[in-house]
Amino acid sequence: MAALFLRFCHRKFSAVGISRLPKADNLDTYQLHSKLKHGTLLGVFDLLREYSSGSGTTKFDFTDLTSPHTWYPKARKKRRKVILHVGPTNSGKTHNALKQLESSPSGIYCGPLRLLAWEVAKRLNKANVPCDLITGQEREEVDGAKHKAVTVEMADVTSDYSCAVVDEIQMLGCKTRGFSFTRALLGISADELHLCGDPAAVSLIEEILKVTDDDVKVEYYERLSPLVPLKKPLGSFWNIQTGDCIVAFSRREIYRMKKKIESAGKHLCSVVYGSLPPETRTRQATMFNDASSEFDVLVASDAIGMGLNLNISRIIFSTMKKFDGVEMRDLTVPEVKQIAGRAGRYRSKFPVGEVTCLHADDLSLLHSSLESPSPNLETAGLFPTFDLMYMYSRLHPKSGIYQILEHFLENAKLSPNYFIADCAEMLKVAAFIDEMPLSLHDKYLFCISPVDMNDEISSQGLTQFAENYAKKGIVRLKEIFTPGTLMVPKTQSNLEELESIHKVLDLYIWLSFRLEDFFPDRELAASQKSLCSLLIEQFLERLGWQRPTAKRLRSRNVSTSLSSKNVRRYL
């Protein structure tokens, strides 16, 4: 049934021209939840009363999003000192901003990736600055912490900080996640706000902050160690060396290259790509970084492109094209620069970075991209707050969340600095859950949850969770998942299924942080999730060619496989 509905939705969406279905991410609804719980949406009701009083004096257009800076009164009470740290990759932008954060009495770091938030929390705690780690799926609280490292969707716009850092700020131009960066930019109430990123974002940010009365200063950086574009392509995999990173844009290609390089008998490869569990990605990256490990080559997707510090000596683009969900297209200038910039990190084992392509035909695009400035960003993402949607729904009580979202998308009025976020993925979830007897708030939660609707198992997981929640209130993990049944995958498709199961468990944990009383099995989900990543890593180890004399890596002897049928049974 769920699968049928899924196919129906696919048809429905391609019919209205939404073929690209981006991944919704972990937006913070903690504050919203507590607002609803503690009745602090009172102002909303006042506004509604005023609106519906018929006095004719107040006309409030909820789709008017032309002044988003007014959504954050706490930040507007301050004249923030905003420092933009801009420059090429590997120029010390984040490092310098973090130094300020460390030396401030309280602060928050907001990054685009869980891995970056982890790195920052680790760095601060090591420097004896107690720091909490908060992502959509983790809460690691440290005694006495006045600092937080968070993923940008979790940026706290209700507390006061002396210092805040928003990393990779150029992502405010991202179609799907940009609005969370805009929210952090406008909403964080800090005496000092450090923004790190590409110079292409400077003029847009200056323009946006004209209305906030903040004091804005720009600091330009230079790359700390050289990056040399090579004139010769790699040509053959025989020319692979220790410290190389081959970049490919599909899982299939990544594994094909790993196999090809390893079968030559000289190197073992770590892999990093988007749908690997974050903890697996970290461990693969750590193994590659560790000089004593045998995994001396990395095969990765653009998942390595942001902020991570890896011991890469040379980046090799296996292709200069990628499929972006709609079509095969050339890599953009910022994409090429971000990825190439991973080579030769300052103070790493390979301080001079090199970059080339596998094929000679691709070299001209590589060289021209590296020489071009990134085009200036023109608009930042924006998305209506839940409060606005809630008010709208009070006036149109018959509308489901699908209609409300659609209405906002069609009618939103924006100033020229903004675009409305692409919420095709949210609409898809909305179509699934609109018929269920759930409150608007619950529907909104499911819509913004980190479900991958392109992944059938992940979307079935969401449907089951929402259905059980609507029917029974409480959602027990064991009703849809049998612990003890996960096994080491044997094939690529088994691996894909395990990655999907990991996503479903991750979704359960995400929901458990927001609907705590109704999703009580967080610990079980977390332990099964860790098991998933362990099993995936065992698969990766076994996949690797093993030198007969080399010391073998630890690996468990589990021989059963995970069939597609089994997976359906779990969910």
Ligand SMILES: Nc1ncnc2c1ncn2[C@@H]1O[C@H](COP(=O)(O)OP(=O)(O)OP(=O)(O)O)[C@@H](O)[C@H]1O
């Ligand atoms: N002054 C410094 N002293 C010691 N190490 C530094 C210094 N500046 C930067 N580094 C180190 O250099 C590396 C690159 O710095 P950083 O990550 O800040 O660069 P970035 O400009 O933010 O790069 P990206 O655009 O890729 O995020 C890091 O490992 C960082 O710790």
Ligand SMILES: [Mg+2]
């Ligand atoms: Mg950085």
